[in-house]
Amino acid sequence: MDKARALVLEKPRTLSLRTYELPEIHDDDALLRIEACGLCGTDHEQYTGAIPSGFEFVPGHESVGILEEIGPNAAKNWGVGQGDRVAVEVFQSCHQCPNCTSGNYRQCSSHGIGDMYGFIPVSKEPSLWGGYASHQYLSPDSIVHKVPDGLDPVVATLFNPLGAGIRWGSTIPQVAPGEIVVILGPGIRGICAVVAAKLAGASFIAITGKGPRDKSRLDTASRFGADLAIDIDEIDPDKALTSACGTLADVVVNVTAKAPSAIGQAIKLVRPGGRIVMAGTSGSPETPGLWPDLIVYKEITIFGALGVDSVSYRKALEILADQSFPFQELDRKTAQLESAGNLILEMAGETGSTPPIHGVLLP
Ligand SMILES: [Zn+2]
Ligand SMILES: [Zn+2]
Known part of the structure; x- marks a missing residue:
């Protein structure tokens, strides 16, 4: 496959499937082949425009997938390698500003809340900034966590x-x-x-x-x-x-x-x-x-409390992997990219049926 497929939210309640060139990966960045992307209330608020954007973007901020390509520096900095299954944090961190070095990277001065995965305009290259897609670009400032062996990627989206x-x-x-x-x-x-x-x-x-x-x-x-x-x-x-x-x-x-x-x-x-x-x-x-x-x-x-930190994400992945709670059996519904809109509406109770507790896209 030499092109990525991605759903772009063009305006409220309008998702359209587009293809994009796969980005070229250098020393510090990576390309994720998305296996599963969890959905939450934020997805519905983006979809309806309750969280207004004013730009086109690829939503999806609970991505789990396989590192299809990763630069040598990124592999070293992130502690992962090509072929690893990882979960991607929604916030990026420059690792340098005072907020990042003090651990409060959700307020990073060069990224922060305006630069979250699943909420970045497609006009910014290489456009693939969200989980409603076959591939997600991982910038050098990404934070990823290796998914424990044997943990189903659909269940792993609960890391968030x-x-x-x-x-x-x-x-x-x-x-x-x-x-x-x-x-x-x-x-x-x-x-x-x-x-x-x-x-x-x-x-x-x-x-x-x-x-x-x-x-x-x-x-x-x-x-x-x-x-x-x-x-x-x-x-x-x-x-x-x-x-x-x-x-x-x-x-x-x-x-x-x-x-x-x-x-x-x-x-x-x-x-x-x-x-x-x-x-x-x-x-x-x-x-x-x-x-x-x-x-x-x-x-x-x-x-x-706003968002999550890396310590909690890692703990979450451990708990999901040890299967001491019945996360596998949660009332869950999955959908392909083509029917993402329906699943988002169903989860928000807009379709009249009982909303599933966990919704997951399978790109
Ligand atoms: Zn979410
Ligand atoms: Zn920072």
């Missing part, structure tokens, strides 16, 4: 949500053994946060969802270790929690999307002196049900 679950559900709030943790939101990130809290030794984990649409997701969360599943349409989460374990939460992790009332709920759910991680975005300046004085009276610590 599970990495997030680990960072948000365990590392940032520093969950200690014996603590009570509540996760708000039963999507794939919520389920992954349950796994992270479990592995950190939490003694009781509750998870919230809303209405019939979340029923099967809450059931899945229970299979992954949640002790209590709460439908917030049926009962106030703080009442459900205190009646189940007699006390409020040490840690609340909010991974809901478009749920402006989640912050108010989190503040009600957490005990005095407790910690809250805000990782989901509500997409709204409104905060119904929020009583800010409670932050003062309870002396609550609130962390904002």
